[in-house]
Amino acid sequence: MGFDTQAIHAGEEPDFDGHPSGDVVVPIHLSSTFARRDVDEPTGGFEYSRSGNPTRFALEKKLAAIEGARYGLAFSSGLAAETTLCLSLLKAGDHVVAFDDLYGGTRRLFTRVFQENYGIGFSYADARDPENIKAAIRKDTKIIWLESPTNPLLRLCDIRAIAGIAHDAGARVVVDNTFASPYFQQPIGLGADVVVHSTTKYINGHSDSIGGALVTSDEELFRKLRFHQNTAGGILSPFDSFLVSRGIKTLALRMKRHEKNALAVAEFLSGHAKVAAVYYPGLASHPQHALARKQMKGFSGMLSVELKGGEAETRKFLRHLHLFALAESLGGVESLIEHPATMTHASIPPSERKKVGISDTLVRISVGIENADDLLADLDQALGTI
Known part of the structure; x- marks a missing residue:
């Protein structure tokens, strides 16, 4: 079944037996608890909304389908999902190898919570070369944590190659697929x-x-994750589950427009006199353009831009x-546009930002689905002020 079809129908097939009304859209089940006829038989498998909710369950089926996987779990935030994953797979003395270019909130979680409070070790490596990951793996390494493309420098890693290295070492591979979306990349199929x-x-x-x-797609791992989701309680609300499920239905259409506009913006900025560099995998000039075409x-x-001048001009x-x-x-x-050094990645020490390549003149751009000409005109007039 095609992605577009899965995005619309997975988890939301009309149930004429369970829902006599024949709902085409799964209802928002706001109930905190569910009545049962018999003590040991929860109605429909649901007993308490933290443990399971029909609206969230429908979304979780959809999430799995669009990622080409078997199981999905929905959380109250991306960091709640990451926290649950770490709680499920790591203990004191374990070690994680992570891409050195990561979302600032993820690095803050690793450093300020799991490293400082729970004795879990983290090493960061430039995953653009799989050999760097291989060299960083230790006997106690349990997870290889990747983003591809990365936030904010749009760097890629060869997910399939690194998965092979990790599995040979007995480590699991986690891929943050937020920047690509399931429409453009499915890491499970690449070995994650x-x-x-x-x-x-x-x-x-x-x-x-x-x-x-x-x-x-790992059933044993899924059961462990679901246990910790229920135990720690970072679940997505029914109303948010409805919103996310509704959003997925237009994901394919939106991603095509996002990509088309982003390429137009990247090409425009690449030729602008006030721009020093543009980081976008869709440009042939991107050093990993061939890898992007291969696995995406x-x-x-998403793209990032290095402006000429200093922080004041930026x-x-x-x-x-x-x-x-x-x-x-x-x-x-x-x-949307932002300044990583003072916004999304401000929690990373300046020395670490510099080491990774996050400068004070770097800006990250999330290109929307507006009229492309209007976006280019806005960028041009703002660049004209510096």
């Missing part, structure tokens, strides 16, 4: 054990819900934009 999403971003797509997801179906709507440019809202987050229908 778990896929992480901030559903806040492209999957929901409308900047009106905070959520996260874990997806896997498209290039998504701030001036950001202040003069009209259509690009200066805001964190990404993947919504509206265009």
Whole structure:
């Protein structure tokens, strides 16, 4: 079944026996608890909404389907999903190898919570070369944690190659697929054990819900994750589950437009006198363009730009934009822009940001689905002020 069809129908097939009304859209089940006729037989398998809710269950089936996996779990945020994953797979003394270019919130979680409080070790390596990951693996390494493309420098890693290295070492592979979305990339099919999403971003797509997801095809791992989800309680609400499920139905259409607009923006900025560099996998000039074409179906709507001048010029440019809202987050229908050094990645020490390549003149752009000419005109007039 095609992606577009799965996105609409998975988890929402009309149930004429269980729902006599024949709902085409799964209802929002707001009930906190579910009555049963017999003590030992929960009605429909549901007993308490933290443990399971029909609206969330429908979304979780849809999440698994669009990632080409067997199981999905929906959480209250992307970081709640990551926390549950770490609680499920790691203990004191374990070790994680992570891509050195990661979302700032993920690195903060690793460093300030799991490393400082729970004695879990983290090493960071440039995963653009799989040999760097191989060299960083230790006997106690349990997880290889990847983003591809990365946040914010749009770097890629060869997921299949790294999965082979990790599995030979007895480690699991986790891939944050938020930037690509399941429409453009399905890491499970490339050998990943778990896929992480901030559903806040492209999957929901409308900047009106905070959520996260874990997806896997490993039944034993899924049962462990579901146990910790229920025990720790970071579940997605029924109403947010409805919003995310609704957003997924137009994911294919939106991602095509995001990609088309992003390519237009990337090409425009690549030729602008005020721009020093553009990072977008869809450009032939991107050093990993060939890898992007190999493991992705498209290039998504995210790009980052290095401006000429200093931080003062960068701030001036950001202040003069009209259509690009200066805001964190990404993947919504509206265009957003942000300054990683002082916003999304401010929690990373300056020395570490510099080491990775996050400068004070770097801006990250989430290109929306507006008219491309309007977006280019807005960028051009703002660049004209510096």
